Amino acid sequence: MSNKEQNTEAAAPARGGKKGLVIGLVVALVAVLGVGGYAMLRMRHGAAGGATAQAAAPKPQPAMYLPLDPPFVVNFQTKQSPSYLQVGVTLMAHDAAAIKAAKDADPVVRNALVMLFSAQSATDLATTAGKQKLRAEALKAVQKVVQERLGRPGIDALYFTSFVMQ
Template structure:
């Protein structure tokens, strides 16, 4: 009888020890969850607010910003993937920020000897991290826009509808590159500031 009692006590102590070890390893505790939202995700800027101040308040550097926060800004996302930031339901409640890419885009047309030269600007309702990301990744954006522009027929770009379609394609290209490089899109619209076909 004593032998059975000793075996039962040893089993109980062994079970308690194993349970304690599993508890200490975090097996039974609530799993730690990271932040529910990525702190690097650009935020909407309300009308009357300053997009740069909002970005600084959420972690972006100011003047002299070297792009380190932008390059990692989306680090919660897997490389090559990202999310589209939604367009506000009521855009008039938010501050639009505009940015013009400095150099024009010049490309031959796909079906003639003509060439197109366009200058573009973009707008976002999000903080300056979106604009800083465009500046940081301008070469990738420029390359993709030029490749797409070279595939366009002259007749299409000569019509208002063709130009609207081109705006949409450029918006998709920019947002896709931003999602790949930073984890987030954020461009709401593309504007032509110069459009010449010769």
């Protein structure tokens, strides 16, 4: 190989190296600008104020569920014949103390719900609106029991996990 050919081959990788160097510098510049922009936004919006607000706000507790087993079975009189209602109920709260209070007062909760369910009419419960109204009334009944024991309603929701009328 001649001297001229060696110089041409040596120059080719050098040009590729310069191209790689330029790309590397561009990537580094973009990274520096990104970090700088982020820092500017944090300073503008007051990072310390945001951290204080986050620290002051309590973290929401995960939802806890309490199924009331066995399902409720009540009968109520219709014009034709006795009707039966079987309802599976689950309570939901974000407060462990409320779940414990409801569990400890299970007989009282169950009594309140049995009385409520047995006072219903089949025609009212045949509609979705009737079921939703009953669910809201059942939630209020459970919250009243928990309120008496805990000093706050505590229970956030009540769900019908099964609903069978016959």
